[in-house]
Amino acid sequence: xDTDASGSGGWRFAQCFGDKGxxxxxxxxxxxxxxxFDSTGxxxxxxxxxxxxxxxxxxxMKKGCEYxxxxxxxSHEPEFDYLKSLEIEEKINKIKWCKRQNAAHxxxxxxxxxxxxxxxxxxxxxxxxxxxLLDGQRPIAPxxxxxxxxxxxxxxxxxxxxxxxxxxxxxAHAYHIHSISVNSDQETYISADDLRVNLWxxxxxxxxxxxxxxxxxxxxxxxxxxxxxxxxxxxxxxxxYSSSKSNIKLADMRDSALCDRHAKMFExxxxxxxxxxxxEIISSISDVEFSHDGRYILSRDYLSLKIWDINMESKPVKxxxxxxxxxxxxxxxxxxxxxxxxFECIWGGDDKHILTGSYHNYFRIYDVDTLNDVVLQAxxxxxxxxxxxxxxxxxxxxxxxxxxxxxxxxxxxxTLDFNKKILHASWHPRENTIAIAAxxxxxxYSAA
Numbered sequence: 174x175d176t177d178a179s180g181s182g183g184w185r186f187a188q189c190f191g192d193k194g195x196x197x198x199x200x201x202x203x204x205x206x207x208x209x210f211d212s213t214g215x216x217x218x219x220x221x222x223x224x225x226x227x228x229x230x231x232x233x234m235k236k237g238c239e240y241x242x243x244x245x246x247x248s249h250e251p252e253f254d255y256l257k258s259l260e261i262e263e264k265i266n267k268i269k270w271c272k273r274q275n276a277a278h279x280x281x282x283x284x285x286x287x288x289x290x291x292x293x294x295x296x297x298x299x300x301x302x303x304x305x306l307l308d309g310q311r312p313i314a315p316x317x318x319x320x321x322x323x324x325x326x327x328x329x330x331x332x333x334x335x336x337x338x339x340x341x342x343x344x345a346h347a348y349h350i351h352s353i354s355v356n357s358d359q360e361t362y363i364s365a366d367d368l369r370v371n372l373w374x375x376x377x378x379x380x381x382x383x384x385x386x387x388x389x390x391x392x393x394x395x396x397x398x399x400x401x402x403x404x405x406x407x408x409x410x411x412x413x414y415s416s417s418k419s420n421i422k423l424a425d426m427r428d429s430a431l432c433d434r435h436a437k438m439f440e441x442x443x444x445x446x447x448x449x450x451x452x453e454i455i456s457s458i459s460d461v462e463f464s465h466d467g468r469y470i471l472s473r474d475y476l477s478l479k480i481w482d483i484n485m486e487s488k489p490v491k492x493x494x495x496x497x498x499x500x501x502x503x504x505x506x507x508x509x510x511x512x513x514x515x516f517e518c519i520w521g522g523d524d525k526h527i528l529t530g531s532y533h534n535y536f537r538i539y540d541v542d543t544l545n546d547v548v549l550q551a552x553x554x555x556x557x558x559x560x561x562x563x564x565x566x567x568x569x570x571x572x573x574x575x576x577x578x579x580x581x582x583x584x585x586x587x588t589l590d591f592n593k594k595i596l597h598a599s600w601h602p603r604e605n606t607i608a609i610a611a612x613x614x615x616x617x618y619s620a621a
Contacts, residue, residue: 184549184605184619186617186618187237187619188239188240189614189615189617190615191205191613191615200223201223202224202225203613204222204613205219205220205615206221206222206264206265206610207266208597208608208609210270210599210601211273212272212273214522214601214604214606216243216278218268220248220265221264221265222262222264223263224249224250224251224263224284226291227245228243228293238601240617246336248265249264249282249287250263251263261285261287262285265282266283266285266351267282267352267353268280268282269281269353269354269355270355274359276294277293277294278292279292279293281353283353283364284350285350286346288341288342288373289341290341290342292337292338292339293334294337295332295334296334297329297331297332297333298329299328299329299330300330301327302327340375340376342378342381343378345371346369347366347368348367348368349367351365352364352402353365354404360376361375362375362404363384363402365385365414367399368386368398369385369388370385370412371384372384383431385399385414385432386431387399396418397417397418398416399414400457400460400515401415401458402414403462403463405463405467407467408467410427411425411426411436413463418457419457419458420440421438421470421481422437423435423439423483440486449503451507451512455476455503456475457474457475458472459473459474459514460472460515460518462519464520464524465522465524466524468482469483469524471520471527472489475512476495476499477492477495477496478493478527480527491541491544495516495529495531496531511591514594516529516530516595517597519598521538522602526539526541526605528598528600530596532589532593533550533589533590533591534590534595534611534612535550536549536550536595537549538607549618551595598610606618
């Protein structure tokens, strides 16, 4: 992957949506909190902290992989739980597309408490173009003969994109929902919070089945929480969930109604010599994802990526350090709460590459076989360079694999901005195009 002289691995900046100017005061509501391609890659959805969902569609008029605005709608509003005296944010935590079965699109979006199934479809807007009442601005005299009678005619004026909530799945989670995953049968999905995983039928909004419950009888005995959950891509009875105790449990719904007894558990024993005050926090898994063939599991903790073979539970087949340069700064990161940041991890559409984010708007793409990596930066300078026809920033001197001056070296410097971070990304299912959420901007990158 990292074979070209520029060190960008053939990746180039393609597009940016959002405010392209240097904005110091970014509105909290505009910060993108999730991004997701649909199963065809022709549509892309983003959700933000203001509860809005924005959809983009592929621009067929352009040769490359380019997108244009499709529609935007308000998915969630801020609420107040009077029983618990708790504000419920409108922030969209996750969006998942359902496979398209007709002309309409269906997608699930969730905030901390409520999941909604949205139907997005195109509708033609028709207006009355001819009648007996008005001729432009002037009233018409009543017709004196039947031949003068004008029947009202409808004329198509415009096509609009409408978004309608078809189902609202609420009141099933006592804690904040952090994961939703649609099953391969396209009939059911799971939603997960810190202590429970619920199974839903897409067509039934008032009933769900609790399939994992790790809540102890006495909350003072609580030692771990669920951090992410996902269905297997092809086997509709298998799902996994990760924990803050650095393990991933694979569960089979055919085994029992309550899947507290896992079928497999993937866990690596910690080296006692590396233990520190921060060990438990940095080993907590923030995201897990099955490869598209279902054979491997990718997991991300604070400092590393791990690839697990589904047939080998004792240790990962590969461990990739992401933030080794931050080991000495864990105290500072703990004080500014950055140590609790939840970075996502993504498989490429071909299962040969993986992607995850870092600070200062850096993100890294790895070749699974060779572990060669490409470091890119979702930064305003990327589209400035594109306008001027120059190379991507930071890749100017023909550097490769960490030679002086490269982005990889810059990434390890003290001057990192920890407020800029790539937490959310999505990979096109059929080609090398990636969507990166960088604060209030959506960046698109493509590779040949």
